[in-house]
Amino acid sequence: xxxxxxxxxxxxxxxxxxxxxxxxxxxxxxxxxxxxxxxxxxxxxxxxxxxxxxxxxxxxxxxxxxxxxxxxxxxxxxxxxxxxxxxxxxxxxxxxxxxxxxxxxxxxxxxxxxxxxxxxxxxxxxxxxxxxxxxxxxxxxxxxxxxxxxxxxxxxxxxxxxxxxxxxxxxxxxxxxxxxxxxxxxxxxxxxxxxxxxxxxxxxxxxxxxxxxxxxxxxxxxxxxxxxxxxxxxxxxxxxxxxxxxxxx
Amino acid sequence: xxxxxxxxxxxxxxxxxxxxxxxxxxxxxxxxxxxxxxxxxxxxxxxxxxxxxxxxxxxxxxxxxxxxxxxxxxxxxxxxxxxxxxxxxxxxxxxxxxxxxxxxxxxxxxxxxxxxxxxxxxxxxxxxxxxxxxxxxxxxxxxxxxxxxxxxxxxxxxxxxxxxxxxxxxxxxxxxxxxxxxxxxxxxxxxxxxxxxxxxxxxxxxxxxxxxxxxxxxxxxxxxxxxxxxxxxxxxxxxxxxxxxxxxxxxxxxxxxxxxxxxxxxxxxxxxxxxxxxxxxxxxxxxxxxxxxxxxxxxxxxxxxxxxxxxxxxxxxxxxxxxxxxxxxxxxxxxxxxxxxxxxxxxxxxxxxxxxxxxxxxxxxxxxxxxxxxxxxxxxxxxxxxxxxxxxxxx
Numbered sequence: 001x002x003x004x005x006x007x008x009x010x011x012x013x014x015x016x017x018x019x020x021x022x023x024x025x026x027x028x029x030x031x032x033x034x035x036x037x038x039x040x041x042x043x044x045x046x047x048x049x050x051x052x053x054x055x056x057x058x059x060x061x062x063x064x065x066x067x068x069x070x071x072x073x074x075x076x077x078x079x080x081x082x083x084x085x086x087x088x089x090x091x092x093x094x095x096x097x098x099x100x101x102x103x104x105x106x107x108x109x110x111x112x113x114x115x116x117x118x119x120x121x122x123x124x125x126x127x128x129x130x131x132x133x134x135x136x137x138x139x140x141x142x143x144x145x146x147x148x149x150x151x152x153x154x155x156x157x158x159x160x161x162x163x164x165x166x167x168x169x170x171x172x173x174x175x176x177x178x179x180x181x182x183x184x185x186x187x188x189x190x191x192x193x194x195x196x197x198x199x200x201x202x203x204x205x206x207x208x209x210x211x212x213x214x215x216x217x218x219x220x221x222x223x224x225x226x227x228x229x230x231x232x233x234x235x236x237x238x239x240x241x242x243x244x245x246x247x248x249x
Numbered sequence: 250x251x252x253x254x255x256x257x258x259x260x261x262x263x264x265x266x267x268x269x270x271x272x273x274x275x276x277x278x279x280x281x282x283x284x285x286x287x288x289x290x291x292x293x294x295x296x297x298x299x300x301x302x303x304x305x306x307x308x309x310x311x312x313x314x315x316x317x318x319x320x321x322x323x324x325x326x327x328x329x330x331x332x333x334x335x336x337x338x339x340x341x342x343x344x345x346x347x348x349x350x351x352x353x354x355x356x357x358x359x360x361x362x363x364x365x366x367x368x369x370x371x372x373x374x375x376x377x378x379x380x381x382x383x384x385x386x387x388x389x390x391x392x393x394x395x396x397x398x399x400x401x402x403x404x405x406x407x408x409x410x411x412x413x414x415x416x417x418x419x420x421x422x423x424x425x426x427x428x429x430x431x432x433x434x435x436x437x438x439x440x441x442x443x444x445x446x447x448x449x450x451x452x453x454x455x456x457x458x459x460x461x462x463x464x465x466x467x468x469x470x471x472x473x474x475x476x477x478x479x480x481x482x483x484x485x486x487x488x489x490x491x492x493x494x495x496x497x498x499x500x501x502x503x504x505x506x507x508x509x510x511x512x513x514x515x516x517x518x519x520x521x522x523x524x525x526x527x528x529x530x531x532x533x534x535x536x537x538x539x540x541x542x543x544x545x546x547x548x549x550x551x552x553x554x555x556x557x558x559x560x561x562x563x564x565x566x567x568x569x570x571x572x573x574x575x576x577x578x579x580x581x582x583x584x585x586x587x588x589x590x591x592x593x594x595x596x597x598x599x600x601x602x603x604x605x606x607x608x609x610x611x612x613x614x615x616x617x618x619x620x621x622x623x624x625x626x627x628x629x630x631x632x633x634x635x636x637x638x639x640x641x642x643x644x
Contacts, residue, residue, distance in 0.1 A: 110483065
């Protein structure tokens, strides 16, 4: 169970996270979506949970352990991974090298100074497996910088899965991806997280995607939790509809 | 896997050890390089007969020693993408350690002096690294510079260390460090050169293993995106510190070699910040994206300085000009430009291609003329704009 307990975060006079308490169970392959208008504090919440930011108040608890003071890299080894809204991959590495680096890092093999980087067989098996699952076979040896945007997004997500997490937080995995590619990206994510039994918490702006794939929906507004339930909320909660879609009722 | 010939992409390659598989051409280059390295003392005599003044054992030796420090610095520069301006600190610590151990502790063993120099250089790198690596980028560079200058000031101010005059590396009664208890006499220069050659080879081999290891991938990740590196589970500061210390080891070894072969150390010759600058310059001159580049850059720069000094007292003008040409024309450095995809290969390829198409259809010459003319006009326009901005502040 990944828990936010009364998280608070202010930047100057702006309250980005306002007393957020949420629980994400470790139900195999659950897909949680976080929605909310711009500035609702979605990314800040993910940053607080993953350790990019430290909360002013409150605690982050994972599997019963208070991880509020844990560094991001320690959280990764405890089973928490994330991706970023803007693609953050290692630009000068190829797709294979990117994924290999991640798997080596997760297994703490990067400490090895005198073995060959591509000589760790079980690592190579995992790398090949991830490349196949995320359908990156055709671009395996392309440098990340030169990939089309959709593939970059997939690589970014594949790297997060390569960390073998129990909880995965994805910050807008479909942002900037063309409508046609969006479906492909999200379907791959859904497929893999179901297969691997990862609890995935995804920030998403596209309500069609949310309606189609969400097991659970969390809505944020002005830093606070506005609603927490099933995607039907989008139909029944007029206030939420107004906030998200600008639909007057 | 054993050494031998292997087939790769339909061509015969030479497997030296597992992971080191070279094309025949590169393998030949490797053998030639090693032979050359060990033949230098003999070639020096040939050069003397031919009146080639720069090819002296002392000059090449000095180049190798500084180049070796640059090989270490390059681990930081190439992979973690950190620029350190304080590498002379480890070089100087190594050099002064050897001198102090010889003069005050009466350590006579040449190899013991080297070991002590390495140890102290490493410890110094550990301390300076721990203090500097709290910051990145400019502040990191400035901190390394500051610590380097601090050591320089200490060496300069301590009369026990000889102040600005420096101190000899002479253990007690013996006039020079001894190898296995033996005085080397006239052979000192040659024997220390061979020791340096062996150390350089081993150091390169070790560095080659490091830059093909998982550890190197971690450093690359940190250099390319520090935040993401943390979020893939890398304790970033610990890794960078380790890399910093490794590069310090190379600096300490180089300083020890320098002290032993020169038998004299001065603050200006070892600890001064311009030496840090030189070491950095060597890496870039030789090609910091390559393993061998910094070593080649070291030898070339020292030779260049030697030649420059014999021609003009303003030899810095010469090295400065070379640096400008390098940055604008050959940013990949000497080894980088010679390698696959380097400037030279591309130029040769383009020329060949050009000649072929000219033979096929001579009218392309006109096209080229027009293209060159257009390029020139554009260049002149840009230069004039720059000039206007500089002179009048308007574009």
